[in-house]
Amino acid sequence: MTQAPREIWLVGIGTGSPSHITLEGVNALRAAALILVPRKGTGKDDLAEIRHRIIAECGSQARILHFDYPERDPALPYQERVERWHDEIAHRWQSTIAGAKIDGPVALLVWGDPSLYDSTLRIAARLRPEPRVRVVPGITAIQALTAAHKIPLNTVNGSVHVTTGRRLRTLGMPANETSVVVMLDGLCSFQELDPVELHIWWGAYLGSEKQILIEGPLDEVRKGIVQTRTEARARHGWIMDCYLLRRV
Structure with missing residues (x-):
């Protein structure tokens, strides 16, 4: 196996807006010897x-x-599919870095946040020998969503549940939670919920010139969100979105 770098810096860039990177993140990118871009x-x-x-x-x-991102094998069970995918990404990081022959910190710009529904830390842990890892947080997608809609994340004295589209489809809306943030939901899993007394705040391309926001009672806006999302993905070739569901 090729040699891993001694230091990996994971720099959060929010939802891709240059204004979502912190001053610490700016300084980290200036001090890095190498930056990997997927x-x-x-x-x-x-x-x-x-x-x-x-x-x-x-x-x-x-x-x-x-470096080129590998594709996940849809024929494998989900957990094995993700594990093998992470292994291959780590291999590509290590090969690319070794070929550069650079002695110094290696940085990656992480969409969303390195510590929240992101596997960059898990991938970095696969490098051998395991490097020192520095995490520089940026604005999270959740912060960008609530700021764009001008709403607080929680209700008074209320908790917040953060989950994925996969778990929302499997488990439904958590029974004892008022506010639920859903990440990584390419299938618009809110379509499978009973929409009664649910309000949704949805956002895509948050903080960018492409930003799209839709909010309202779930039964009134869910079809519009699905259509808007489909059209935006076709137009741009990709989409990153998240949403907040709240019982009202």
């Missing part, structure tokens, strides 16, 4: 372009190298 396939070139724009606006002089 290429995620046809129709998703602007995901790499956004990262390049953030790097340029930060004034970083680090060397930039690309």
